[in-house]
Amino acid sequence: MVSQMELEPSNYLARRGPSSVVSSSRHRRGGRHHRHAGYISNEFPEFSHTGDVEILIKAGSRTNRYLLHRLILSQCSGFFEASTSQEWSRAANEPGGDLARIGEESGSDIDRTSLREVKKRWRYELDSGTSNDDIPMLVQRENTAISLFGANDGRPPPVRNKPPASNPSFFRSVANLTLPSHAPPPLPISQEDQDLLTDYDNLFRIFYNHPPALDSIDIATAYIQCKSLLTLADLYDALAVVGPRIDHHLLQFQSRLWKQIAKYPASYLKLGFLAQSKTIFQEALIHVVGQWPQGERHIRHQLPDSVLEVIEDKVEDLADIIGKVECKLFRLTLTTSRGERITPHNSYPDWLVMSLFRQWLADNTAPTPLPPPSSSRGAPSRHGPGHSRHNTNSSALTHPASSPTMSASTPSSHPPPFYHPNQNIGRTFRILGTLPATYLNHDECKKFLKLSPEIYTRENLKKFERRMDELKALAREAVKPLMRCCLLGSAEAMNVSYLTCTRVEERDFPWLE
Numbered sequence: 373m374v375s376q377m378e379l380e381p382s383n384y385l386a387r388r389g390p391s392s393v394v395s396s397s398r399h400r401r402g403g404r405h406h407r408h409a410g411y412i413s414n415e416f417p418e419f420s421h422t423g424d425v426e427i428l429i430k431a432g433s434r435t436n437r438y439l440l441h442r443l444i445l446s447q448c449s450g451f452f453e454a455s456t457s458q459e460w461s462r463a464a465n466e467p468g469g470d471l472a473r474i475g476e477e478s479g480s481d482i483d484r485t486s487l488r489e490v491k492k493r494w495r496y497e498l499d500s501g502t503s504n505d506d507i508p509m510l511v512q513r514e515n516t517a518i519s520l521f522g523a524n525d526g527r528p529p530p531v532r533n534k535p536p537a538s539n540p541s542f543f544r545s546v547a548n549l550t551l552p553s554h555a556p557p558p559l560p561i562s563q564e565d566q567d568l569l570t571d572y573d574n575l576f577r578i579f580y581n582h583p584p585a586l587d588s589i590d591i592a593t594a595y596i597q598c599k600s601l602l603t604l605a606d607l608y609d610a611l612a613v614v615g616p617r618i619d620h621h622l623l624q625f626q627s628r629l630w631k632q633i634a635k636y637p638a639s640y641l642k643l644g645f646l647a648q649s650k651t652i653f654q655e656a657l658i659h660v661v662g663q664w665p666q667g668e669r670h671i672r673h674q675l676p677d678s679v680l681e682v683i684e685d686k687v688e689d690l691a692d693i694i695g696k697v698e699c700k701l702f703r704l705t706l707t708t709s710r711g712e713r714i715t716p717h718n719s720y721p722d723w724l725v726m727s728l729f730r731q732w733l734a735d736n737t738a739p740t741p742l743p744p745p746s747s748s749r750g751a752p753s754r755h756g757p758g759h760s761r762h763n764t765n766s767s768a769l770t771h772p773a774s775s776p777t778m779s780a781s782t783p784s785s786h787p788p789p790f791y792h793p794n795q796n797i798g799r800t801f802r803i804l805g806t807l808p809a810t811y812l813n814h815d816e817c818k819k820f821l822k823l824s825p826e827i828y829t830r831e832n833l834k835k836f837e838r839r840m841d842e843l844k845a846l847a848r849e850a851v852k853p854l855m856r857c858c859l860l861g862s863a864e865a866m867n868v869s870y871l872t873c874t875r876v877e878e879r880d881f882p883w884l885e
Contacts, residue, residue, distance in 0.1 A: 417439070427510065428495075428498065495514065498510055584621070586601075641656035659868075736803075
């Protein structure tokens with residue numbers, strides 16, 4: 373084909389385009405970008421010479437037009453790969469689709485030239501559906517075969533022996549093109565329509581390796597934009613291409629990103645999954661597992677089963693480690709100078725030290741009950757079962773920060789449910805591992821020892837505190853496996869009460885299975 377193009381000047385010029393375009397191409401290769409009279413764009417978003425897929429995105433009173441390449445679209449999107457294939461595209465069943473058989477039915481040079489000069493064009497338009505619940509989706513419309521000469525009938529322009537007679541009205545029309553336009557300004561569109569246009573523009577920009585227009589200052593706005601763009605990419609099976617761009621953009625926020633993930637771990641877990649971002653997914657997963665089952669109902673509704681399986685496995689692993697550490701803590705003991713275990717018979721004051729420590733440990737690792745509902749929440753709802761007290765309580769569990777404060781004045785007729793012990797245990801283990809001076813201090817030891825006046829003396833109190841410090845040191849060693857922080861934003865771990873020691877390995881990323 374290359375040698376044949378070199379031997380056919382007319383075909384070669386047809387493929388290269390007008391001389392003005394060729395001249396403009398030379399200037400671009402030389403580092404300049406001049407546009408001459410008659411220049412026809414061949415850049416994103418309209419590749420006028422090589423584009424074979426026309427896409428119209430209409431939102432409100434505005435329409436964005438793209439003329440792109442099937443090859444690039446099909447490489448980036450499973451939707452376009454399927455809808456432009458011979459098996460699924462309607463173009464293969466239309467008259468233009470029969471052009472591929474011309475060379476087989478006729479061996480004339482004219483037919484072969486026509487076959488080379490004709491290419492297929494696909495056309496897509498955004499269909500908003502018939503109801504407000506429908507998701508706007510690109511649908512394929514009737515496509516045409518276009519010629520490299522610019523005609524839509526697939527044939528080169530007819531050869532004329534002499535130029536046509538001049539038409540004065542034609543020249544007046546051309547002259548009017550140079551006059552300033554007095555067209556009315558476009559009507560404003562809603563923010564929702566503008567966001568839709570921006571999402572599609574960002575999607576196609578990423579396909580052509582152009583940076584998407586995403587907020588780089590306000591991370592809350594950037595999250596909304598990235599989430600919307602990922603949802604659109606998921607619709608067209610393009611997450612593998614869009615995800616890395618989203619990952620790169622959000623990671624530029626650094627410490628601000630870690631703070632947002634700590635505040636909204638479930639939301640960022642879904643975003644990290646869609647973007648296939650190991651960093652964001654890992655950070656959010658550690659927070660979700662540490663807080664589990666807070667927000668469990670919301671997470672189960674939003675995330676696929678593959679992610680839920682990872683969460684449940686990590687929660688089970690963490691519960692196993694917690695169980696082992698708890699057993700060690702309750703079995704901690706002091707010994708006498710001869711190495712014997714302390715009992716009430718060989719050292720009663722030291723045995724009191726262990727008794728006080730175990731009592732404090734039992735009190736601080738017990739599950740915390742939920743506050744009982746108020747009288748207004750406990751009353752039967754007048755709005756039907758959808759507004760029952762049960763639903764209200766579950767909403768408070770899912771979104772504790774946004775739920776109103778519940779009054780404890782009215783007792784509930786049913787025993788209150790319990791939180792998973794991880795929340796209370798996490799806070800207790802952090803005290804044991806990092807803040808030993810904040811529990812069972814001098815005043816508490818003194819108050820406890822005074823309950824036995826027969827043994828309370830200043831010397832016995834000092835010995836009691838020394839032995840308590842020994843027991844605290846043993847407890848600090850016991851909880852070390854739970855004190856490690858696997859968060860990248862380690863500073864955020866100091867502000868949470870739950871455990872952040874969950875290890876995330878390569879096999880824990882669902883999209884790598």
